[in-house]
Amino acid sequence: MPTSLYIPSKRLSEKVTRQYKTPTFITDSATVINRIKTLQKAFTKKTKIYYAIKANYNPAIIKLLQKNGIDGIDATSPFEIKLAKKLGFLAKKITFTGNNSSTEELRTIHHEKVLPNLGSLSELKRWGEIFPNTSLSLRINPGSGSGEFKQLITSGKHVKFGIRKTELATAKKIINRYNLNIIGLHFHLGSGLYNTKKFAPAVKMICTLAPTFKNLQFIDFGGGFGVRYHPGKKPLNLKQFFTVIKKHLDPLEKNMGRPIEIRIEPGKFLVAESTCLLTKITSIRKDKSITTVGVDTSLNHIIRPSLYGAYHHMVKIPHTLPLTKVNVVGNICESTDVLGTAIPLGKPQEGELVAILTAGAYCSSMSSLYNLRPYAAEVLVDKKGVRLSKKRFSFNQMITNLGITGDI
Ligand SMILES: Cc1ncc(COP(=O)(O)O)c(C=O)c1O
Numbered sequence: 001m002p003t004s005l006y007i008p009s010k011r012l013s014e015k016v017t018r019q020y021k022t023p024t025f026i027t028d029s030a031t032v033i034n035r036i037k038t039l040q041k042a043f044t045k046k047t048k049i050y051y052a053i054k055a056n057y058n059p060a061i062i063k064l065l066q067k068n069g070i071d072g073i074d075a076t077s078p079f080e081i082k083l084a085k086k087l088g089f090l091a092k093k094i095t096f097t098g099n100n101s102s103t104e105e106l107r108t109i110h111h112e113k114v115l116p117n118l119g120s121l122s123e124l125k126r127w128g129e130i131f132p133n134t135s136l137s138l139r140i141n142p143g144s145g146s147g148e149f150k151q152l153i154t155s156g157k158h159v160k161f162g163i164r165k166t167e168l169a170t171a172k173k174i175i176n177r178y179n180l181n182i183i184g185l186h187f188h189l190g191s192g193l194y195n196t197k198k199f200a201p202a203v204k205m206i207c208t209l210a211p212t213f214k215n216l217q218f219i220d221f222g223g224g225f226g227v228r229y230h231p232g233k234k235p236l237n238l239k240q241f242f243t244v245i246k247k248h249l250d251p252l253e254k255n256m257g258r259p260i261e262i263r264i265e266p267g268k269f270l271v272a273e274s275t276c277l278l279t280k281i282t283s284i285r286k287d288k289s290i291t292t293v294g295v296d297t298s299l300n301h302i303i304r305p306s307l308y309g310a311y312h313h314m315v316k317i318p319h320t321l322p323l324t325k326v327n328v329v330g331n332i333c334e335s336t337d338v339l340g341t342a343i344p345l346g347k348p349q350e351g352e353l354v355a356i357l358t359a360g361a362y363c364s365s366m367s368s369l370y371n372l373r374p375y376a377a378e379v380l381v382d383k384k385g386v387r388l389s390k391k392r393f394s395f396n397q398m399i400t401n402l403g404i405t406g407d408i
Pocket of ligand 1: 154192269361
Protein backbone atom coordinates (compact mmCIF):
# COMPACT_ATOMS: atom_id res chain seq x y z
CA MET A 1 0.00 0.00 0.00
CA PRO A 2 1.48 3.36 -0.99
CA THR A 3 1.99 5.86 1.80
CA SER A 4 3.83 8.58 -0.09
CA LEU A 5 2.69 11.23 -2.56
CA TYR A 6 1.79 9.74 -5.90
CA ILE A 7 4.35 10.24 -8.68
CA PRO A 8 3.68 8.35 -11.92
CA SER A 9 6.49 6.35 -13.49
CA LYS A 10 8.18 7.51 -16.70
CA ARG A 11 6.55 4.67 -18.61
CA LEU A 12 3.08 5.46 -17.38
CA SER A 13 3.51 9.20 -17.92
CA GLU A 14 4.58 8.63 -21.51
CA LYS A 15 1.69 6.25 -22.09
CA VAL A 16 -0.83 8.75 -20.69
CA THR A 17 0.70 11.54 -22.78
CA ARG A 18 0.55 9.42 -25.94
CA GLN A 19 -3.07 8.43 -25.35
CA TYR A 20 -4.58 11.50 -23.77
CA LYS A 21 -2.04 14.31 -24.25
CA THR A 22 -1.29 16.90 -21.58
CA PRO A 23 -2.37 18.41 -19.27
CA THR A 24 -3.93 15.37 -17.62
CA PHE A 25 -4.71 14.60 -13.99
CA ILE A 26 -3.53 11.09 -13.07
CA THR A 27 -5.13 9.53 -9.99
CA ASP A 28 -3.70 6.45 -8.34
CA SER A 29 -6.51 4.23 -6.98
CA ALA A 30 -4.22 2.47 -4.49
CA THR A 31 -3.34 5.78 -2.81
CA VAL A 32 -7.02 6.71 -2.47
CA ILE A 33 -7.78 3.31 -0.92
CA ASN A 34 -4.81 3.69 1.41
CA ARG A 35 -6.11 7.05 2.67
CA ILE A 36 -9.56 5.60 3.38
CA LYS A 37 -8.00 2.73 5.37
CA THR A 38 -5.73 5.18 7.23
CA LEU A 39 -8.75 7.26 8.26
CA GLN A 40 -10.78 4.21 9.26
CA LYS A 41 -7.92 2.88 11.35
CA ALA A 42 -7.30 6.15 13.17
CA PHE A 43 -10.97 6.95 13.84
CA THR A 44 -12.17 3.36 14.37
CA LYS A 45 -15.41 1.87 13.05
CA LYS A 46 -17.41 4.09 15.36
CA THR A 47 -16.85 7.04 13.04
CA LYS A 48 -18.90 7.71 9.91
CA ILE A 49 -16.95 9.31 7.07
CA TYR A 50 -18.88 11.76 4.88
CA TYR A 51 -16.70 12.74 1.91
CA ALA A 52 -16.67 16.49 1.20
CA ILE A 53 -17.48 16.07 -2.47
CA LYS A 54 -16.37 19.58 -3.37
CA ALA A 55 -12.74 18.51 -3.00
CA ASN A 56 -13.02 16.43 -6.19
CA TYR A 57 -16.28 15.40 -7.83
CA ASN A 58 -14.83 13.12 -10.48
CA PRO A 59 -17.39 10.26 -10.51
CA ALA A 60 -14.73 7.55 -10.91
CA ILE A 61 -13.03 8.75 -7.71
CA ILE A 62 -16.32 9.00 -5.83
CA LYS A 63 -17.21 5.45 -6.90
CA LEU A 64 -13.82 4.29 -5.65
CA LEU A 65 -14.43 5.95 -2.29
CA GLN A 66 -17.90 4.43 -2.10
CA LYS A 67 -16.66 0.94 -2.95
CA ASN A 68 -14.02 1.16 -0.27
CA GLY A 69 -16.16 2.14 2.67
CA ILE A 70 -17.02 5.84 2.66
CA ASP A 71 -20.32 6.21 4.52
CA GLY A 72 -21.82 9.28 2.93
CA ILE A 73 -21.40 12.58 1.16
CA ASP A 74 -21.31 16.13 2.41
CA ALA A 75 -22.59 18.40 -0.35
CA THR A 76 -22.48 22.17 -0.69
CA SER A 77 -24.89 22.66 -3.57
CA PRO A 78 -28.02 21.05 -5.05
CA PHE A 79 -26.06 19.72 -8.03
CA GLU A 80 -23.52 18.03 -5.75
CA ILE A 81 -26.51 16.31 -4.11
CA LYS A 82 -27.83 15.24 -7.48
CA LEU A 83 -24.46 13.83 -8.49
CA ALA A 84 -24.11 11.92 -5.20
CA LYS A 85 -27.55 10.40 -5.74
CA LYS A 86 -26.75 9.53 -9.33
CA LEU A 87 -23.71 7.66 -8.05
CA GLY A 88 -25.87 5.62 -5.70
CA PHE A 89 -25.81 7.44 -2.36
CA LEU A 90 -29.20 7.37 -0.64
CA ALA A 91 -30.67 10.69 0.51
CA LYS A 92 -30.19 9.68 4.15
CA LYS A 93 -26.45 9.32 3.47
CA ILE A 94 -26.10 12.87 2.18
CA THR A 95 -25.85 16.05 4.22
CA PHE A 96 -26.10 19.55 2.82
CA THR A 97 -23.70 22.11 4.26
CA GLY A 98 -24.41 25.11 2.10
CA ASN A 99 -24.05 28.72 3.04
CA ASN A 100 -26.10 31.79 2.24
CA SER A 101 -28.72 29.53 0.68
CA SER A 102 -31.65 31.25 -0.96
CA THR A 103 -35.13 30.18 0.09
CA GLU A 104 -35.49 28.49 -3.29
CA GLU A 105 -32.35 26.48 -2.55
CA LEU A 106 -33.70 25.50 0.88
CA ARG A 107 -36.84 24.23 -0.84
CA THR A 108 -34.71 22.15 -3.21
CA ILE A 109 -32.81 20.66 -0.27
CA HIS A 110 -36.10 19.71 1.38
CA HIS A 111 -37.35 18.23 -1.87
CA GLU A 112 -34.16 16.16 -2.16
CA LYS A 113 -34.85 14.78 1.36
CA VAL A 114 -31.25 15.22 2.51
CA LEU A 115 -30.36 16.53 5.94
CA PRO A 116 -29.72 20.28 5.99
CA ASN A 117 -26.80 21.46 8.10
CA LEU A 118 -27.66 25.13 8.56
CA GLY A 119 -25.09 27.69 9.64
CA SER A 120 -26.91 30.98 10.01
CA LEU A 121 -29.89 32.42 11.86
CA SER A 122 -31.34 33.64 8.57
CA GLU A 123 -31.38 30.16 7.01
CA LEU A 124 -32.63 28.59 10.25
CA LYS A 125 -35.52 31.05 10.50
CA ARG A 126 -36.51 30.71 6.85
CA TRP A 127 -36.29 26.91 7.09
CA GLY A 128 -38.46 26.92 10.23
CA GLU A 129 -41.09 29.11 8.59
CA ILE A 130 -41.46 26.84 5.57
CA PHE A 131 -40.70 23.44 7.12
CA PRO A 132 -41.68 23.43 10.82
CA ASN A 133 -41.47 20.14 12.75
CA THR A 134 -38.54 18.85 10.67
CA SER A 135 -35.10 17.48 11.60
CA LEU A 136 -31.84 19.21 10.86
CA SER A 137 -28.27 19.75 11.93
CA LEU A 138 -26.67 23.02 13.05
CA ARG A 139 -23.31 24.29 11.88
CA ILE A 140 -21.68 25.93 14.89
CA ASN A 141 -18.86 28.46 14.71
CA PRO A 142 -16.84 27.59 17.81
CA GLY A 143 -15.12 30.98 17.92
CA SER A 144 -11.78 30.24 16.36
CA GLY A 145 -10.59 28.30 13.35
CA SER A 146 -7.49 26.87 11.76
CA GLY A 147 -6.15 26.19 8.29
CA GLU A 148 -3.06 26.05 6.12
CA PHE A 149 -3.63 29.62 4.91
CA LYS A 150 -5.75 32.38 6.36
CA GLN A 151 -8.10 32.08 3.36
CA LEU A 152 -8.76 28.45 4.35
CA ILE A 153 -9.96 29.20 7.89
CA THR A 154 -13.71 28.68 8.14
CA SER A 155 -14.44 29.39 11.81
CA GLY A 156 -13.80 32.37 14.05
CA LYS A 157 -14.87 35.97 14.42
CA HIS A 158 -14.48 37.27 10.91
CA VAL A 159 -15.60 34.36 8.76
CA LYS A 160 -19.02 33.95 7.21
CA PHE A 161 -19.72 30.39 8.36
CA GLY A 162 -21.60 28.91 11.28
CA ILE A 163 -23.86 30.01 14.11
CA ARG A 164 -21.76 31.98 16.59
CA LYS A 165 -21.83 31.47 20.35
CA THR A 166 -23.51 34.87 20.71
CA GLU A 167 -26.31 33.73 18.36
CA LEU A 168 -27.12 30.48 20.16
CA ALA A 169 -29.84 31.92 22.38
CA THR A 170 -31.69 33.30 19.33
CA ALA A 171 -31.14 30.01 17.47
CA LYS A 172 -32.78 28.18 20.39
CA LYS A 173 -35.80 30.51 20.22
CA ILE A 174 -36.22 29.85 16.49
CA ILE A 175 -35.85 26.10 17.06
CA ASN A 176 -38.55 26.16 19.76
CA ARG A 177 -40.86 28.43 17.78
CA TYR A 178 -40.91 26.08 14.79
CA ASN A 179 -40.50 22.84 16.75
CA LEU A 180 -37.31 21.96 14.87
CA ASN A 181 -35.62 18.71 15.81
CA ILE A 182 -31.86 19.15 16.09
CA ILE A 183 -30.32 15.74 15.45
CA GLY A 184 -26.81 16.89 14.53
CA LEU A 185 -24.22 19.44 15.57
CA HIS A 186 -21.30 20.32 13.33
CA PHE A 187 -18.22 22.44 13.05
CA HIS A 188 -15.52 22.77 10.42
CA LEU A 189 -12.48 24.77 11.48
CA GLY A 190 -10.84 25.07 8.09
CA SER A 191 -8.74 23.21 5.57
CA GLY A 192 -5.26 22.04 6.48
CA LEU A 193 -5.19 21.08 10.18
CA TYR A 194 -1.77 19.78 11.17
CA ASN A 195 -2.29 19.60 14.95
CA THR A 196 -5.13 19.71 17.47
CA LYS A 197 -4.34 23.13 18.98
CA LYS A 198 -7.56 24.72 17.73
CA PHE A 199 -9.42 21.42 17.25
CA ALA A 200 -9.35 20.44 20.95
CA PRO A 201 -11.14 23.55 22.32
CA ALA A 202 -13.70 23.32 19.50
CA VAL A 203 -14.44 19.68 20.38
CA LYS A 204 -14.79 20.64 24.03
CA MET A 205 -17.13 23.50 23.13
CA ILE A 206 -19.43 21.41 20.96
CA CYS A 207 -19.54 18.53 23.45
CA THR A 208 -20.48 21.02 26.18
CA LEU A 209 -23.28 22.38 24.00
CA ALA A 210 -24.56 18.94 22.99
CA PRO A 211 -26.64 17.98 26.09
CA THR A 212 -28.93 20.98 25.46
CA PHE A 213 -30.17 19.19 22.34
CA LYS A 214 -32.09 16.27 23.74
CA ASN A 215 -32.62 14.43 20.44
CA LEU A 216 -29.03 14.73 19.27
CA GLN A 217 -27.89 11.71 17.25
CA PHE A 218 -24.48 12.78 15.90
CA ILE A 219 -21.70 15.33 16.10
CA ASP A 220 -19.84 16.10 12.89
CA PHE A 221 -16.31 17.27 13.68
CA GLY A 222 -15.71 18.51 10.13
CA GLY A 223 -12.84 17.87 7.77
CA GLY A 224 -9.63 19.72 7.08
CA PHE A 225 -7.14 16.99 8.03
CA GLY A 226 -3.82 18.14 6.60
CA VAL A 227 -2.04 16.54 3.68
CA ARG A 228 1.50 16.77 2.35
CA TYR A 229 2.27 19.26 -0.38
CA HIS A 230 5.95 18.40 -0.06
CA PRO A 231 7.24 14.80 -0.09
CA GLY A 232 9.63 15.64 2.76
CA LYS A 233 6.78 16.39 5.14
CA LYS A 234 5.75 13.76 7.70
CA PRO A 235 2.27 12.22 7.35
CA LEU A 236 -0.34 13.64 9.71
CA ASN A 237 -0.85 11.94 13.06
CA LEU A 238 -4.59 11.41 12.69
CA LYS A 239 -4.97 9.43 15.88
CA GLN A 240 -4.46 12.61 17.93
CA PHE A 241 -7.73 14.01 16.51
CA PHE A 242 -9.68 10.89 17.47
CA THR A 243 -8.10 10.88 20.96
CA VAL A 244 -9.33 14.44 21.52
CA ILE A 245 -12.84 13.51 20.33
CA LYS A 246 -12.98 10.47 22.61
CA LYS A 247 -11.79 12.48 25.60
CA HIS A 248 -14.88 14.71 25.39
CA LEU A 249 -17.35 12.31 23.80
CA ASP A 250 -17.06 9.53 26.38
CA PRO A 251 -18.30 11.70 29.29
CA LEU A 252 -20.92 13.23 27.01
CA GLU A 253 -22.33 9.82 26.15
CA LYS A 254 -22.38 8.92 29.83
CA ASN A 255 -24.16 12.16 30.62
CA MET A 256 -26.74 11.63 27.86
CA GLY A 257 -27.09 7.94 28.62
CA ARG A 258 -26.73 6.83 24.99
CA PRO A 259 -24.19 6.72 22.17
CA ILE A 260 -23.65 9.75 19.95
CA GLU A 261 -22.43 9.02 16.43
CA ILE A 262 -19.09 10.57 15.42
CA ARG A 263 -18.97 11.99 11.92
CA ILE A 264 -16.12 13.56 10.01
CA GLU A 265 -16.22 15.08 6.53
CA PRO A 266 -12.76 15.09 5.03
CA GLY A 267 -12.16 16.10 1.45
CA LYS A 268 -8.48 16.60 0.74
CA PHE A 269 -7.22 13.90 3.10
CA LEU A 270 -8.94 11.27 0.97
CA VAL A 271 -7.95 12.47 -2.47
CA ALA A 272 -5.23 15.15 -2.55
CA GLU A 273 -2.09 12.98 -2.41
CA SER A 274 -3.40 10.40 -4.88
CA THR A 275 -3.23 12.67 -7.89
CA CYS A 276 -0.72 14.60 -9.95
CA LEU A 277 -1.25 16.96 -12.83
CA LEU A 278 0.93 15.90 -15.74
CA THR A 279 2.00 18.82 -17.88
CA LYS A 280 4.50 19.47 -20.66
CA ILE A 281 7.25 22.08 -20.73
CA THR A 282 6.49 24.45 -23.59
CA SER A 283 9.16 27.10 -23.16
CA ILE A 284 12.15 28.07 -21.07
CA ARG A 285 13.28 31.59 -20.35
CA LYS A 286 16.64 32.17 -18.72
CA ASP A 287 17.17 35.35 -16.76
CA LYS A 288 20.30 36.10 -14.79
CA SER A 289 18.85 35.15 -11.44
CA ILE A 290 16.29 32.47 -12.29
CA THR A 291 15.03 30.19 -15.03
CA THR A 292 11.30 30.36 -15.78
CA VAL A 293 9.69 27.21 -17.08
CA GLY A 294 6.47 27.61 -19.07
CA VAL A 295 4.06 24.66 -19.12
CA ASP A 296 0.86 23.73 -20.94
CA THR A 297 -1.37 23.95 -17.86
CA SER A 298 -2.31 26.97 -15.75
CA LEU A 299 -4.31 28.39 -12.90
CA ASN A 300 -7.29 27.09 -14.89
CA HIS A 301 -6.43 23.61 -13.59
CA ILE A 302 -4.46 24.32 -10.46
CA ILE A 303 -5.50 27.59 -8.89
CA ARG A 304 -4.22 26.97 -5.36
CA PRO A 305 -0.81 28.65 -5.92
CA SER A 306 -2.32 31.89 -7.24
CA LEU A 307 -5.34 31.86 -4.93
CA TYR A 308 -3.62 31.03 -1.63
CA GLY A 309 0.10 31.17 -2.39
CA ALA A 310 0.07 27.38 -1.95
CA TYR A 311 3.12 25.25 -2.68
CA HIS A 312 2.84 22.18 -4.92
CA HIS A 313 5.95 20.08 -5.28
CA MET A 314 6.92 19.18 -8.85
CA VAL A 315 9.01 16.41 -10.36
CA LYS A 316 10.41 16.35 -13.87
CA ILE A 317 9.76 13.11 -15.70
CA PRO A 318 12.20 11.51 -16.14
CA HIS A 319 13.56 12.69 -12.82
CA THR A 320 17.11 14.01 -13.25
CA LEU A 321 19.75 15.42 -10.93
CA PRO A 322 21.06 17.92 -9.97
CA LEU A 323 18.07 20.01 -8.99
CA THR A 324 18.02 23.74 -9.58
CA LYS A 325 15.40 26.20 -8.44
CA VAL A 326 13.08 27.44 -11.16
CA ASN A 327 9.84 29.34 -11.44
CA VAL A 328 7.00 27.52 -13.18
CA VAL A 329 4.34 29.50 -15.02
CA GLY A 330 1.21 28.57 -16.94
CA ASN A 331 -0.27 29.49 -20.32
CA ILE A 332 -3.07 31.85 -19.24
CA CYS A 333 -2.95 35.58 -19.90
CA GLU A 334 -2.60 36.63 -16.27
CA SER A 335 0.54 37.68 -14.44
CA THR A 336 -0.67 35.70 -11.43
CA ASP A 337 -0.59 32.50 -13.47
CA VAL A 338 2.44 31.30 -11.52
CA LEU A 339 2.31 27.65 -10.48
CA GLY A 340 5.38 27.72 -8.32
CA THR A 341 8.42 29.80 -7.42
CA ALA A 342 11.82 28.38 -6.47
CA ILE A 343 10.72 24.86 -7.33
CA PRO A 344 13.63 22.37 -7.23
CA LEU A 345 13.56 20.73 -10.66
CA GLY A 346 16.00 18.68 -12.72
CA LYS A 347 17.48 20.58 -15.69
CA PRO A 348 14.37 21.38 -17.77
CA GLN A 349 14.11 20.99 -21.52
CA GLU A 350 11.26 21.95 -23.80
CA GLY A 351 9.00 19.00 -24.54
CA GLU A 352 9.75 17.22 -21.24
CA LEU A 353 7.05 16.27 -18.76
CA VAL A 354 6.51 17.64 -15.25
CA ALA A 355 4.26 16.10 -12.61
CA ILE A 356 2.67 18.62 -10.25
CA LEU A 357 2.01 16.68 -7.06
CA THR A 358 -0.79 16.60 -4.47
CA ALA A 359 -3.24 17.81 -7.09
CA GLY A 360 -6.24 15.61 -6.18
CA ALA A 361 -8.19 18.16 -4.13
CA TYR A 362 -9.43 21.62 -5.06
CA CYS A 363 -7.64 21.52 -8.42
CA SER A 364 -9.89 19.81 -10.95
CA SER A 365 -12.98 20.81 -8.95
CA MET A 366 -11.91 24.48 -8.97
CA SER A 367 -11.04 24.45 -12.68
CA SER A 368 -12.27 27.12 -15.05
CA LEU A 369 -12.49 27.66 -18.79
CA TYR A 370 -10.77 31.05 -18.71
CA ASN A 371 -9.15 32.01 -22.04
CA LEU A 372 -11.40 29.26 -23.42
CA ARG A 373 -8.85 26.62 -22.62
CA PRO A 374 -10.51 23.29 -21.87
CA TYR A 375 -10.50 21.46 -18.55
CA ALA A 376 -7.66 18.96 -18.24
CA ALA A 377 -8.35 15.31 -19.03
CA GLU A 378 -8.43 12.92 -16.05
CA VAL A 379 -7.38 9.29 -15.79
CA LEU A 380 -7.57 6.70 -13.05
CA VAL A 381 -4.78 4.17 -12.65
CA ASP A 382 -5.19 0.79 -11.00
CA LYS A 383 -3.90 -2.77 -11.35
CA LYS A 384 -5.96 -3.19 -14.51
CA GLY A 385 -4.32 -0.21 -16.20
CA VAL A 386 -5.20 3.36 -17.13
CA ARG A 387 -8.80 4.46 -17.61
CA LEU A 388 -10.03 7.82 -18.88
CA SER A 389 -12.41 9.28 -16.28
CA LYS A 390 -12.90 12.75 -17.74
CA LYS A 391 -12.45 13.71 -21.36
CA ARG A 392 -10.82 16.91 -22.46
CA PHE A 393 -13.44 19.19 -24.04
CA SER A 394 -13.49 19.71 -27.77
CA PHE A 395 -14.40 23.18 -29.06
CA ASN A 396 -17.97 22.06 -29.80
CA GLN A 397 -18.43 20.53 -26.35
CA MET A 398 -17.15 23.71 -24.77
CA ILE A 399 -19.64 25.79 -26.66
CA THR A 400 -22.49 23.41 -25.80
CA ASN A 401 -21.56 23.22 -22.14
CA LEU A 402 -21.28 26.96 -21.80
CA GLY A 403 -24.92 27.15 -22.77
CA ILE A 404 -24.20 29.63 -25.54
CA THR A 405 -27.36 30.19 -27.53
CA GLY A 406 -27.89 31.38 -31.09
CA ASP A 407 -26.13 30.43 -34.27
CA ILE A 408 -22.41 30.14 -34.34
C1 LIG B 1 -18.06 22.40 5.58
C2 LIG B 1 -16.85 21.73 5.06
N1 LIG B 1 -16.65 20.43 5.34
C3 LIG B 1 -15.59 19.77 4.88
C4 LIG B 1 -14.63 20.40 4.10
C5 LIG B 1 -13.47 19.60 3.61
O1 LIG B 1 -12.26 20.15 3.94
P1 LIG B 1 -10.93 19.39 3.54
O2 LIG B 1 -10.99 19.13 2.11
O3 LIG B 1 -9.84 20.31 3.94
O4 LIG B 1 -10.92 18.12 4.34
C6 LIG B 1 -14.80 21.75 3.79
C7 LIG B 1 -13.78 22.44 2.99
O5 LIG B 1 -13.41 23.55 3.23
C8 LIG B 1 -15.94 22.44 4.27
O6 LIG B 1 -16.13 23.72 4.01
